[in-house]
Amino acid sequence: MPSSVMSTPKLRDGRQSPDAVSAVGLRKSYGDKTVLDGIDLRIPAGSVFALLGPNGAGKTTTVQILSTLITADGGQAEVAGHDVATAPDGVRAAIGVTGQFSAVDGLITGEENMLLMADLHHLSKSEGRRVAAELLERFDLTEAAKKPASTYSGGMKRRLDIAMTLVGSPRIIFLDEPTTGLDPRSRHNMWQIIRELVTGGVTVFLTTQYLNEADELADRIAVLNDGKIAAEGTAEELKRLIPGGHVRLRFTDPSAYRSAAHALSEATHDEESLSLQIPSDGSQRELRSILDWLDSAGIEADELTVHTPDLDDVFFALTGSGVPSQKTKEDVR
Structure with missing residues (x-):
């Protein structure tokens, strides 16, 4: 089976786009455990890129390297045109990060969480209040703005988390498993938020364990396994790798x-x-x-x-995680 699908990344409308994120030969080890074994990435601006992989495959490590939270042991990476190793401040000024675990402070209100982020971005008091109010309205959190964040549902906390990430108007957003633990309605609401971000020109780097999420949202998908990119391409290109239709x-x-x-x-x-x-x-x-x-x-x-074949079949075939199963995609009677 081919290890990758060779096609030039394009946006959904077919246009070529400059790279928002690129990496060559990224490596990272912890002791004798190799987490990333020389991965290459190329993500066009204004697109959604999904990184799939089983637990422990290195998805979060990849996000942490590209967002300058940790350093790589080898290889090179650029984010928004800035080298993550030599120009981390430039990278940080251009990105937002929503991690697996919420950054929301439950002891203060949603509005106070937003204003705290505005202070961290050195916005003036009036500008910070304006941005906070706009984002709270955009994410349907205005009514809950004065309530402690600890009283929010899981979906509300996740929306607040992303709203906080957007205070600095990032061009590139890293979403590390943003819908884990959400109910189906909240997950679909989050999908709509992501689509709106991309429509506005934002590049989204998404890690997820929900394969239908990648199928719904991503322009391109990479499957990470044993520290290497096992395959990369559009959802349809990846599905064609797997026999059984x-x-x-x-x-x-x-x-x-x-x-x-x-x-x-x-x-x-x-x-x-x-x-x-x-x-x-x-x-x-x-x-x-x-x-x-x-x-x-x-x-x-x-x-x-x-x-x-669907992305479940692709995932199982490339990672060895279980037995692929055929899914009915269309019935004609």
């Missing part, structure tokens, strides 16, 4: 099943369920070909289901 035909009429099974020698037969499984990439052309053949042969299938 097929079309399943199910019959209720045994004679129709037998006729189809006799004609479709390449299909896998399941006599108990009266179904056939035909290898397919799920393309419109292949589906049309199957439907045309059924019509011309006078055979009627009671159910046609398209199965394609």
